[in-house]
Amino acid sequence: MHSWLNNIREMKIAVDVMGSDKGIEQVIEGALLGAKQEDVDLILVGDKKKIDFTLKGNLPPGVTVEGSNKTILMEEKVSLGLLRDKETSISVALKLLEEKKVDAVVSAGNTAAFVGLAVKQLGILPGIDRPAIAILVPVADGFSILLDVGATVDATAHNLLQYAAMGNVCSQVFLRKKNPTIGLLNIGEEKTKGNSLTREAYHLLSSSFANFKGNIEGQEIFSGEIDVIVTDGFVGNVVLKACEGIIDLIRKMVKNSFSSYPLGRLKAILNRNLLQTLKKKVNYAEYGGGTLLGVNGICIISHGRSPALAITSAIKLGKEAAISGIVPRLTKTIKELEGK
């Protein structure tokens, strides 16, 4: 058995440097910083020429390059042909994980393609019906886990039950919660509230988890009272993006509000901290992105619009997931759940 130190020394993460909206430079910058901070080795996967150009020949120790010929664009439709293509950077990175040459893959590219290729190349864990993407959401004194934010649409109540089990493991692994509380995202607290999906899911969750705290409403996502918030991929994705939208709006309003006062300029300077607080604490870039749960390997989906910092954080998440042995833990958890 490996010791903690051995694990850290041997950790290697593949980063797909193509396909991000922000360009290859930011991804590489974030990846190198993450590797240094987290003391992990790195394989940069992508267009060799572009990577060499970006690095200007300075390949730091522990960092290697794996060439790939094709890039999946952010808005590209996920077709069967695309899933069969083995030359894309995402596919090449996942191949490294499949062959156990790396411990995790990070990509800031097309989420649907990443999910589709991960399912195809790594396979689904035994007993899992559908994968889910879990993210960390900010609360006053830390983070909670929200899943699914978009891996699966048209989820069933049984899918939500499995998400709860997987989110439970995530909370233990990433947030060191020993006995996380679980909540079902709904439009009212009573068990009779909600649509047909949530009413059925409530029943399954309450009979399967002692730590299930019932329905929670939208505003409670950020209250910190529930550690694992379960919802279907459609709702999770819309909520996540709506919250980003309102944060953008607030930033715009805050900036504009200064100009209407005589002391505007002074305030703008003094308010730099405040804008930084907003950016830092409520920006998804700070905590890297989503973890794809339910596939046989560690896949971290870095936020598409987010900069270098998101990649750095994604590497941290990938390392933590690998050290904790999240994949065998998820397998064990689902086996226990389904064996009931």
Add this chain to the structure above:
Amino acid sequence: MHSWLNNIREMKIAVDVMGSDKGIEQVIEGALLGAKQEDVDLILVGDKKKIDFTLKGNLPPGVTVEGSNKTILMEEKVSLGLLRDKETSISVALKLLEEKKVDAVVSAGNTAAFVGLAVKQLGILPGIDRPAIAILVPVADGFSILLDVGATVDATAHNLLQYAAMGNVCSQVFLRKKNPTIGLLNIGEEKTKGNSLTREAYHLLSSSFANFKGNIEGQEIFSGEIDVIVTDGFVGNVVLKACEGIIDLIRKMVKNSFSSYPLGRLKAILNRNLLQTLKKKVNYAEYGGGTLLGVNGICIISHGRSPALAITSAIKLGKEAAISGIVPRLTKTIKELEGK
């Protein structure tokens, strides 16, 4: 035909003063201010003794009181018995509307009860399948319309089509948009994206509205580019409340951030404007609440947690809806849509 001035003079709004989380005093305070600002007559509906106690005998001109014996609590389950009870303040207020003694009803009470009683007492407009609640959401230079935020769960694609038609009228009435753009809230832009509901709704919307701009993602709700955002009541409700949750979180973070710096106190004072901006521009209280669409009468649902200001704004909304003749306009619109 009435002139604009006649309409204003004759306008009368019933306000259910019971059932708000914030207590009767705030509701009455907001209602009186709203009546004064908007130059409308008012009927305060609720416990006569409590209303008299709050008003201390000073009933302003144009304001009358209609007694009711029962209050529906905020978290009370909507049962058949509750819907049959004619003594609750919501039921008494709706009765006034039913009998054309008022032009609109405002309530800050139990939303589900308000919707259920409005459907029962006023009836559904001809051709409408299910009602919807539309709200104004803040964007950089004004507002957009989001519906449904919780009147109907388990909506069909055809429901969403009718919401689009009703939202269109709302945008014309409340925001003076002559040719509003319509978007479908989804998890991707292409028409093949989304769950089974949104894929079907996309098809219906694109073949019915020339001003349908396709799918929009969560962050675009607040961009101001789409005037009418259509979604089902489950997603709309969760999104609305999640955005409130993140605004609360940001406020907490902003307040806490001051204490960690030596200049914290000074900054706190200078940042008062900023907190006010946050509160003012992104707080749902400022624009009053939701309009229940699809019933035969004007019902404004004031936000449950919101203070006096929300009631004042709700009265403004109710007056605008009444002046514009929103109910016959909705009836005409649905007739045209369904006659296609």
